Amino acid sequence: MKLNGIAASPGIAIGRAYLISEEPYCVIKRNIGESQIKKEISRFRKAIQTVDIDFKKQKERVSTEMGKTYAKLFNAYGLILKDPLFYKDTIKVITEERVNVEYALQTVIDRITKTFSMLDDEYMRDRIRDVQDVANRVMRVLLGQEKVSLKEIHNRVALVAHALHPSDAVEIKKENVIGFVMDAGGKTSHIVIMAESLEIPAVVGLKRVTREISPGDLIIIDGNEGVVYINPETEILKEYRQRKRKQAKLRKQLIALRDKPAVTKCGEKVELNVNIEDSSEASVVRQYGASGVGLYRTEFFYLNKSDLPGEEEIYKNLKSVADKIFPAKITVRTIDIGAEKISTQLGAKHEGNPFMGLRGVRLCLAYPELFKTQLRGILRASEKKNIHIMYPMITGVKEIRSANLILEEVKGELDKRGIEYDRDIKVGIMVETPAAVMNIENLAKEVDFFSIGTNDLIQYSLAVDRTSGAVSYLYNPGSISILRMIEKIISGARESGCKVSMCGEMAGETIFTELLLGLGLRSFSMSGIAVHPVKKVIRGTSIGECEELADRVMKSGENEEIMKILKERQEKTQGKLY
Ligand code: PEP
Ligand code: MG
Numbered sequence: 193m194k195l196n197g198i199a200a201s202p203g204i205a206i207g208r209a210y211l212i213s214e215e216p217y218c219v220i221k222r223n224i225g226e227s228q229i230k231k232e233i234s235r236f237r238k239a240i241q242t243v244d245i246d247f248k249k250q251k252e253r254v255s256t257e258m259g260k261t262y263a264k265l266f267n268a269y270g271l272i273l274k275d276p277l278f279y280k281d282t283i284k285v286i287t288e289e290r291v292n293v294e295y296a297l298q299t300v301i302d303r304i305t306k307t308f309s310m311l312d313d314e315y316m317r318d319r320i321r322d323v324q325d326v327a328n329r330v331m332r333v334l335l336g337q338e339k340v341s342l343k344e345i346h347n348r349v350a351l352v353a354h355a356l357h358p359s360d361a362v363e364i365k366k367e368n369v370i371g372f373v374m375d376a377g378g379k380t381s382h383i384v385i386m387a388e389s390l391e392i393p394a395v396v397g398l399k400r401v402t403r404e405i406s407p408g409d410l411i412i413i414d415g416n417e418g419v420v421y422i423n424p425e426t427e428i429l430k431e432y433r434q435r436k437r438k439q440a441k442l443r444k445q446l447i448a449l450r451d452k453p454a455v456t457k458c459g460e461k462v463e464l465n466v467n468i469e470d471s472s473e474a475s476v477v478r479q480y481g482a483s484g485v486g487l488y489r490t491e492f493f494y495l496n497k498s499d500l501p502g503e504e505e506i507y508k509n510l511k512s513v514a515d516k517i518f519p520a521k522i523t524v525r526t527i528d529i530g531a532e533k534i535s536t537q538l539g540a541k542h543e544g545n546p547f548m549g550l551r552g553v554r555l556c557l558a559y560p561e562l563f564k565t566q567l568r569g570i571l572r573a574s575e576k577k578n579i580h581i582m583y584p585m586i587t588g589v590k591e592i593r594s595a596n597l598i599l600e601e602v603k604g605e606l607d608k609r610g611i612e613y614d615r616d617i618k619v620g621i622m623v624e625t626p627a628a629v630m631n632i633e634n635l636a637k638e639v640d641f642f643s644i645g646t647n648d649l650i651q652y653s654l655a656v657d658r659t660s661g662a663v664s665y666l667y668n669p670g671s672i673s674i675l676r677m678i679e680k681i682i683s684g685a686r687e688s689g690c691k692v693s694m695c696g697e698m699a700g701e702t703i704f705t706e707l708l709l710g711l712g713l714r715s716f717s718m719s720g721i722a723v724h725p726v727k728k729v730i731r732g733t734s735i736g737e738c739e740e741l742a743d744r745v746m747k748s749g750e751n752e753e754i755m756k757i758l759k760e761r762q763e764k765t766q767g768k769l770y
Contacts, residue, residue, distance in 0.1 A: 486717020506569025710742025
């Protein structure tokens, strides 16, 4: 049987299924007397404390084993425990309805789940799973039931679960878990970010995989295509075993590329940078032999926090990355989130369509103090002149000018305080809206560089929500409309002498590497794991061949035909990379 899901983490795994089915618990309603209310509340508080201590311990472990970004997820878990919707409401149900704590907690979980699942926002729906994970922990402590521990797994198995949580991921040992598949999960699930960091193949969003697989079944997890085979036929198994061997061999060869330059056969140099989300990831630059950091998504610094970070905290964070990779350069993108993500701190209202709402540079211009604090931190960290600033979600000249005015104001403040910083700090923008593309020549006059954000450019141009599974078939970087935009950005930048790079996911997909080179792109930024495969393609091609390919693709103009041309070319020159 073959099931299709979402490709969450690349690679192929073949092995026996290990089903994680948590024993369902049964919650009984007990009516209690006035005198018992105190006791039930005290049981609840103790359970919360136990779980809180557990989270703190796990946070420390994750921090040492996987890095600070992932450890931060436990801050979010800690916040859920203290959230009034969760904490106060459970106490309220105990007191007002005079019921036992387990029943009160279940009532509150059901209420939260119902409210969140009505929201038309995949990110928020993923957050329900976090709330459920936390509530589940508290409930099991109350019921005295041990949680199934993934640490107990000693054979090399493929995990099959309805939903895994970040707290489970900590217990996954790479030696024992060859991959995992889940019924639930979308592209923004925390567990997906973790799977990539662990480099374990994973497919999520399979809906009914736990109902189709029995313990011990042989399964193939294809994390490249988002496909799972259950008890596959001999032919398919043979094919995948071959692919897996090839993938292992290729990975070994690819590691050898780390210290080799990204230069084409004809001698054209290409810049390969990495995207990072946390300062602890700065080491990725050396690990994968990249030129520097092409995109630091600073918004993660603002999430899961009860208070907004101050200038000093921002400065220290950026300085640690800048120093670590010096003399390599880092492009720091200013906050790129919707107001709703930090609404508690800003007092902002919920928006029906946050991707088109008060986010990115709009948020910064609406809350200048928030923006200024970040700019102060960035400028102070720029002393060694290896930091660039980049504004996200730009739609017009005015936004750049307004942002730059604030930047100048902040520079003036630092001058008054006698603080050193890079006075000629380079300022660029993300080109990720159709409005920016259509006015590229004028925008070029305002900035030092562009970075093409294909993730949003595709979303806004093709009118396709980048987080939606239902319309993901329309999300196509190889669409002629997108390619024409990319061509326009590159030529517009070149004519104006403005540097141009690409930091959207497309930059790390090898099927597009030669095409992008053929369209004139010479600077790419991607997740660390993509650097070696892209470098391999670059070293095996020449600009002449790439231009010829780009010519064919652009002349064809048909989406299906384009992908056919690119796939044929990829098979001919690259084979299967994984
Ligand atoms: C993009 O939009 O392509 C991009 C790189 O930014 P993000 O994915 O953070 O929106
Ligand atoms: Mg973007």
